[in-house]
Structures are given as C-alpha cells and as structure tokens.
Amino acid sequence: xxxxxxxxxxxxxxxxxxxxxxxxxxxxxxxxxxxxxxxxxxxxxxxxxxxxxxxxxxxxxxxxxxxxxxxxxxxxxxxxxxxxxxxxxxxxxxxxxxxxxxxxxxxxxxxxxxxxxxxxxxxxxxxxxxxxxxxxxxxxxxxxxxxxxxxxxxxxxxxxxxxxxxxxxxxxxxxxxxxxxxxxxxxxxxxxxxxxxxxxxxxxxxxxxxxxxxxxxxxxxxxxxxxxxxxxxxxxxxxxxxxxxxxxxxxxxxxxxxxxxxxxxxxxxxxxxxxxxxxxxxxxxxxxxxxxxxxx
Amino acid sequence: xxxxxxxxxxxxxxxxxxxxxxxxxxxxxxxxxxxxxxxxxxxxxxxxxxxxxxxxxxxxxxxxxxxxxxxxxxxxxxxxxxxxxxxxxxxxxxxxxxxxxxxxxxxxxxxxxxxxxxxxxxxxxxxxxxxxxxxxxxxxxxxxxxxxxxxxxxxxxxxxxxxxxxxxxxxxxxxxxxxxxxxxxxxxxxxxxxxxxxxxxxxxxxxxxxxxxxxxxxxxxxxxxxxxxxxxxxxxxxxxxxxxxxxxxxxxxxxxxxxxxxxxxxxxxxxxxxxxxxxxxxxxxxxxxxxxxxxxxxxxxxxxxxxxxxxxxxxxxxxxxxxxxxxxxxxxxxxxxxxxxxxxxxxxxxxxxxxxxxxxxxxxxxxxxxxxxxxxxxxxxxxxxxxxxxxxxxxxxxxxxxxxxxxxxxxxxxxxxxxxxxxxxxxxxxxxxxxxxxxxxxxxxxxxxxxx
Numbered sequence: 027x028x029x030x031x032x033x034x035x036x037x038x039x040x041x042x043x044x045x046x047x048x049x050x051x052x053x054x055x056x057x058x059x060x061x062x063x064x065x066x067x068x069x070x071x072x073x074x075x076x077x078x079x080x081x082x083x084x085x086x087x088x089x090x091x092x093x094x095x096x097x098x099x100x101x102x103x104x105x106x107x108x109x110x111x112x113x114x115x116x117x118x119x120x121x122x123x124x125x126x127x128x129x130x131x132x133x134x135x136x137x138x139x140x141x142x143x144x145x146x147x148x149x150x151x152x153x154x155x156x157x158x159x160x161x162x163x164x165x166x167x168x169x170x171x172x173x174x175x176x177x178x179x180x181x182x183x184x185x186x187x188x189x190x191x192x193x194x195x196x197x198x199x200x201x202x203x204x205x206x207x208x209x210x211x212x213x214x215x216x217x218x219x220x221x222x223x224x225x226x227x228x229x230x231x232x233x234x235x236x237x238x239x240x241x242x243x244x245x246x247x248x249x250x251x252x253x254x255x256x257x258x259x260x261x262x263x264x265x266x267x268x269x270x271x272x273x274x275x276x277x278x279x280x281x282x283x284x285x286x287x288x289x290x291x292x293x294x295x296x297x298x299x300x301x302x303x304x305x306x307x308x309x310x311x312x313x314x315x316x317x318x319x320x321x322x
Numbered sequence: 323x324x325x326x327x328x329x330x331x332x333x334x335x336x337x338x339x340x341x342x343x344x345x346x347x348x349x350x351x352x353x354x355x356x357x358x359x360x361x362x363x364x365x366x367x368x369x370x371x372x373x374x375x376x377x378x379x380x381x382x383x384x385x386x387x388x389x390x391x392x393x394x395x396x397x398x399x400x401x402x403x404x405x406x407x408x409x410x411x412x413x414x415x416x417x418x419x420x421x422x423x424x425x426x427x428x429x430x431x432x433x434x435x436x437x438x439x440x441x442x443x444x445x446x447x448x449x450x451x452x453x454x455x456x457x458x459x460x461x462x463x464x465x466x467x468x469x470x471x472x473x474x475x476x477x478x479x480x481x482x483x484x485x486x487x488x489x490x491x492x493x494x495x496x497x498x499x500x501x502x503x504x505x506x507x508x509x510x511x512x513x514x515x516x517x518x519x520x521x522x523x524x525x526x527x528x529x530x531x532x533x534x535x536x537x538x539x540x541x542x543x544x545x546x547x548x549x550x551x552x553x554x555x556x557x558x559x560x561x562x563x564x565x566x567x568x569x570x571x572x573x574x575x576x577x578x579x580x581x582x583x584x585x586x587x588x589x590x591x592x593x594x595x596x597x598x599x600x601x602x603x604x605x606x607x608x609x610x611x612x613x614x615x616x617x618x619x620x621x622x623x624x625x626x627x628x629x630x631x632x633x634x635x636x637x638x639x640x641x642x643x644x645x646x647x648x649x650x651x652x653x654x655x656x657x658x659x660x661x662x663x664x665x666x667x668x669x670x671x672x673x674x675x676x677x678x679x680x681x682x683x684x685x686x687x688x689x690x691x692x693x694x695x696x697x698x699x700x701x702x703x704x705x706x707x708x709x710x711x712x713x714x715x716x717x718x719x720x721x722x723x724x725x726x727x728x729x730x731x732x733x734x735x736x737x738x739x740x741x742x743x744x745x746x747x748x749x750x751x752x753x754x755x756x757x758x759x760x761x762x763x764x765x766x767x768x769x770x771x772x773x774x
Contacts, residue, residue, distance in 0.1 A: 060582075061584075061585070063698075109696070109698070110697075111697070111698055111699065111700055152573070152697050153697065154697065155694065155696035155697060155698065157577060157579075157583070157696075158579050158580075159577070159578050159579050159580050159581050159582055159583065160582050160583070161582070162582055162615075162616075162618070163616070163618075205513065206509070206510040206513045206514065207506050207509045207510055207513070208506075208510050209506075209688060211688040212688050212689050215580065215688050215689050216580070216689070261546060262545075262546040262547045262548070262549075263546070264579040264692070264694050
C-alpha cells in the first residue's frame with residue numbers, strides 16, 4: 027500500500043476516532059503508571075453520563091442521528107482532568123458538559139466548549155479540582171507526539187487555532203522568562219503540563235466553538251493566550267487556559283460577525299473558506315447524515 | 323417526558339453508586355520517622371485561607387549564630403505586627419503528629435479467630451541560608467530599606483530594590499554572604515515585585531532572652547500568591563536539600579501545581595526486624611521513591627483532618643497550638659472545664675493538615691513550588707505494618723495451615739522491603755532468618771490443598 031493511499035485512508039476517517047484513541051491511551055497510562063486519582067468507576071460514570079445525556083439531547087431535539095464520538099471525547103477529557111472525591115460530581119460534570127451543548131447556543135452554534143464549561147463550573151463551585159502538575163515528562167512528551175501526529179494524520183482542517191494558541195502562549199512564556207532573566211528551563215517546565223496539551227488539542231481546537239474564519243480563529247487564539255497568562259501571572263491562579271477560554275467564548279459570535287466564514291461540519295472538515303468544499307472534497311464514509319442539518 | 327427521564331436517571335445512578343471508603347485502622351502505634359533523620363532539612367508550616375497566609379519557618383542551624391542569616395522573598399512589605407516568633411515545640415508537635423509511622427499487628431491463635439494490633443513512626447527537617455543590612459549608599463545602590471524591626475532574638479529588614487546588582491552589593495557590604503549565581507534569581511524576584519525579608523540574629527537580644535537555639539520566624543501577609551520560593555536555596559547548595567512543608571487549610575488537601583505530588587507507598591507489611599531501624603528504613607524508602615520519580619516529585623506523607631488520627635503518632639494539636647501556627651479561621655471555642663469531664667482539650671476544627679516532603683536541587687526544581695488547595699478531604703498517611711506471627715503451640719488444621727503459609731508471608735515481606743528501600747534481598751532474608759523456617763516446597767500442591 028503506498029503512502030499516499032494510506033494517507034487517503036486515514037484522512038477519510040473522522041478525526042475524532044484518532045482523538046478518542048489517543049485520549050484513551052493517555053488515560054490508561056495515567057491510571058497504570060502515574061496513579062491518577064481517578065477510579066475506574068468514576069470513568070464509567072463519566073462516560074456513561076456523557077453518552078446518555080447526548081442520547082437524551084438528540085432525542086429531545088429530534089436530531090436525525092445519535093453520534094457518541096463527541097460526548098466520548100468530552101468524557102475522556104473530563105476523566106483526564108477532573109478530580110473529585112464524589113461520583114455524583116463526576117456525573118454532574120459530564121451532564122453539564124453535554125447538556126450545555128444543547129442549551130447554551132447562539133445562532134445555532136454552542137457557545138462553550140463542553141469540557142471547558144463543565145470544568146469551570148466544577149472549579150468555581152469548589153466541587154472538584156484539576157491537578158495540572160501530575161503528568162511527568164514521559165507522559166507529557168509522549169502525548170505531545172500523539173497530538174502533533176493527529177494533526178498530520180487526520181484532516182485537521184482547523185489545526186490553525188491550536189498552533190496559533192500554542193505559538194502565542196509558549197512564545198509569551200519564553201518572552202516573560204527572558205524579561206525576568208530566568209533560565210529557559212523555567213518556561214520549558216511551565217509548558218510541561220498534560221492539561222495544556224488537552225486544552226490546546228481538544229478544547230480550543232473544537233471547531234464548533236471557535237470562529238468560522240481563519241483570521242477570526244487566530245485573533246481568538248491570541249485573546250485566549252493573553253487571558254490565560256493574565257490568570258496565571260496576574261491572579262496567580264492555576265489552570266489559566268481554561269479560564270481564558272471561558273472568558274473569551276463570548277467573543278466568538280462577535281468575531282464571526284466581523285470576520286465571517288462557513289460553518290464547520292464534522293463530516294466535511296473545512297478551514298471555513300467558502301470554496302473549501304470544492305477544493306477539498308473528501309469522502310466521509312462515517313458520516314451518518316450527508317445532508318446539511320443541525321449538528322451538536 | 324421520556325426524553326427527560328434518561329439524563330435524570332443517569333444523574334441518579336451517579337448518586338447511588340457513590341462509594342465511600344471510610345476504612346478505620348486498628349492496631350498499636352510503635353514508632354515514627356523523625357525529621358531529624360535527614361540532613362540539611364528545613365521545615366515550613368503554612369496556614370492559609372482566603373489569600374491570608376501565615377508562614378512559620380524553622381531551621382536546624384547548628385553553627386555560630388553570628389553566622390546565621392536568612393533572605394526570603396516575600397510578596398508584600400511587612401509591618402512589625404506581621405512578624406512573630408513561633409514556638410519550636412508546636413512545630414515539633416506538628417511534625418510528630420504527621421510523621422510516617424510504624425504499626426504492629428499480632429496474629430491471633432488461628433485455632434480461634436484472627437485479630438490485630440499495631441504501631442507507628444515519624445519523619446524529618448532544616449532551612450535555607452540567609453543574610454542581614456546606610457542611607458546614601460543605599461540610594462546609590464537603589465536599595466530601599468522599607469522597614470527595620472527587632473523581633474525576639476532577630477533583627478529583621480524588609481528590602482526592596484531597583485535592580486539586583488545593587489541589592490547584591492548592598493547585601494555583601496552589609497555582611498551577608500551571597501552565593502555566586504544568586505544575582506539572576508534576585509533580579510527575577512525584583513521584576514516580579516517581590517520584597518526581601520532579611521533576618522539575622524541580634525546577639526544582645528538573644529543573650530537577654532536566654533535562648534540558646536534559634537526559634538522559628540513567622541510572617542503573616544495577604545497575597546494571592548500561593549508559592550514557596552526555593553530558588554535562592556538551590557544556588558549554593560552542595561547537593562539536594564530536604565524540605566518539609568505542613569499546610570494547614572480549611573477546605574482540604576494541598577498539592578503542587580507545577581510538580582507531581584506523589585503519595586508515598588503505604589500500608590505495606592514489612593519484616594519485624596525493621597522495628598529497630600525504622601529511621602534507616604524510612605530514609606532509604608524515601609530516597610528510593612525520589613529516584614523512581616526521576617528526582618522531580620513532591621511526596622505526600624500525611625493528609626488528615628486535624629480533629630483526629632488513627633493511629634496517633636502524637637495527639638492532634640490543640641486549638642491554641644493551631645492559632646500559634648496561624649490558623650485564624652477556627653470558631654472561638656470555649657475552653658472546657660478541666661477535671662469535670664473526660665473530654666479532651668478542645669481540638670482544632672476545620673483544619674486539614676497536608677504534610678509534603680521534597681528533596682530539591684536546581685537541576686530538577688527550576689521553578690519555585692506553587693500550590694493549590696483542593697476540596698479533597700480523603701485521609702492519607704505513610705504507614706508501615708509489622709505483623710507478628712502467632713507463636714502458640716496449639717494443634718489444629720488451621721494452625722498447620724497457618725504455619726505453612728508463614729514462610730511465604732515472610733518472603734513476601736522481604737521482597738516488599740527490598741523493593742521499597744533498595745536493600746539487598748539476600749541480606750534481608752538473612753536478617754529475617756527465613757531459611758530456618760519450615761518449608762513446604764517438597765509437598766505436592768494437592769498435599770497442601772487438604773491439610774490435615
């Protein structure tokens with residue numbers, strides 16, 4: 027099989043399948059080697075609640091299809107990030123995450139990234155916490171490779187927002203270190219967080235909650251990076267990017283108005299340029315709904 | 323309506339599968355690993371709630387007190403009332419209460435029932451180097467002495483500076499030995515708007531007070547920064563330093579946000595002879611864990627609600643002792659009349675203690691330690707178990723079976739000990755005298771199956 031054919035085969039898969047595979051692998055590694063404070067029961071409860079909520083939402087809003095991939099990604103991200111002593115909190119987080127997609131909407135797009143929204147609610151309510159320092163170098167580096175690999179292998183039509191965010195965020199951390207006269211081992215140490223990678227590759231990259239145009243997304247990435255750094259070095263709070271993304275979510279409708287682009291469809295990944303569907307006519311075998319319709 | 327039932331149901335399942343693992347321990351406490359086991363160890367107690375922070379800093383400085391000085395970056399200029407001298411006995415009590423412990427259980431006569439007992443141990447400490455401090459020269463160097471106090475046996479200066487070289491020169495000119503390489507770090511702290519808390523011993527005051535040892539210094543301030551600056555301490559350190567941090571919080575456990583916080587192995591059964599060398603055991607176990615985490619881990623030794631302990635390596639601290647350490651959020655409690663009841667002295671309430679132990683150097687800990695308080699109130703203690711075999715002479719099938727499994731159990735304990743400490747397995751076996759135990763190797767599996 028030639029490399030091109032292999033590439034075509036991979037790129038015809040829904041990018042979310044690759045994401046599910048890498049998140050699951052990471053979760054397994056975290057459980058077995060890093061002893062993450064998350065029980066198998068909590069994982070089952072989180073995934074179960076997320077998928078059932080998606081199912082209930084799909085039925086309630088009469089969606090033509092039920093697709094468990096997105097809620098599964100949200101649930102896996104929650105399992106990797108959210109820590110709590112109570113299973114009910116894990117279930118509530120998953121319910122809020124998926125529920126928010128159906129309830130909090132603006133012009134037929136959900137406003138908040140589901141995982142991000144649920145995490146912020148849990149943190150603000152003091153119900154759970156995130157342990158950003160629990161990853162260690164090996165897991166972080168392995169996961170970074172997997173995430174970057176996903177951009178290459180899958181049709182990451184909207185990788186621009188991830189790359190722009192990482193460039194701004196990491197760049198500014200290095201700039202700060204240079205200004206302070208700190209050794210560069212400090213910013214390198216600061217980015218060594220699994221939470222930052224999950225955020226960059228799975229949350230801010232969510233095509234459903236980012237601006238439709240590429241210019242809009244780059245402006246958005248800059249705003250999030252600035253807000254994140256302000257939370258970190260102005261308020262001295264951990265989990266800067268999560269708070270940054272929530273704070274900037276309201277800018278998305280504004281950016282869509284100023285810099286319009288075409289709406290994203292998981293089955294027809296596009297960069298948001300109006301000619302995308304012609305330039306990149308990828309066949310999507312996993313798509314359950316070839317017609318334009320409401321998607322969550 | 324059916325559509326709404328599913329999410330509701332899901333949520334309820336979550337509520338019902340709720341698990342609680344409130345397991346109580348039983349047994350007798352036998353010993354603890356003292357903080358003094360470790361060289362170059364510092365102890366810091368941090369009481370914090372709503373950005374209000376009280377830090378108690380203690381060190382085991384052994385040299386001439388004239389040589390003693392300490393420079394600590396602080397987020398604000400401190401008033402005299404914000405500086406206090408702590409009681410070393412309270413800190414010692416806190417260290418004993420939270421120390422890694424050894425417990426022992428005694429096997430019961432297998433011909434009757436099985437029961438237990440136990441014991442415990444505790445752990446270690448020390449503090450970083452420091453320094454001490456004229457108006458024209460100060461102006462020329464860009465150094466401002468924001469405040470100057472004498473508190474107890476200490477002369478305290480609060481310094482701010484325009485630039486680090488001036489600060490470094492000023493400190494050197496005033497008799498503080500500043501290690502090479504400290505300049506860059508001072509520079510970084512200055513840019514982050516930190517002030518410097520500088521303390522040295524006032525010999526006259528010390529003589530007047532009559533103390534021969536240095537008492538812990540306490541500072542109280544309000545800042546959103548929940549950090550412990552360790553960078554200055556790594557500059558001239560020859561080798562790694564030990565730090566014990568005790569967090570007293572209202573909500574729950576504290577953990578580092580920029581390094582891995584790792585629970586030490588706990589509840590492991592180890593050979594009986596460790597009882598006499600628990601200190602060595604714990605020190606080697608800790609070193610082994612540090613290696614396992616590539617020297618980048620912060621280790622949790624204890625996390626417990628301050629109301630109780632089980633087993634207790636020392637009694638929980640009293641409300642008064644907690645106040646001494648800076649716990650300001652406790653309810654005002656009326657002191658119970660003594661002698662009238664069996665009630666103990668009022669205990670600290672709404673206080674959760676987290677004890678962490680970190681071995682750090684510049685290479686593996688480039689950044690200061692940053693923390694967060696979590697809502698986790700689950701208890702944890704570094705606890706190791708000695709299980710005494712039953713030595714009775716009764717004969718019954720259960721006793722035969724019991725004796726036969728002893729050798730296996732000892733072997734398991736030997737392996738646990740070797741894994742935990744890195745000690746040589748054959749030496750462990752020798753110390754335990756495993757070879758002298760009856761073996762059942764020559765029996766077939768089915769002969770062991772139905773013992774009679």
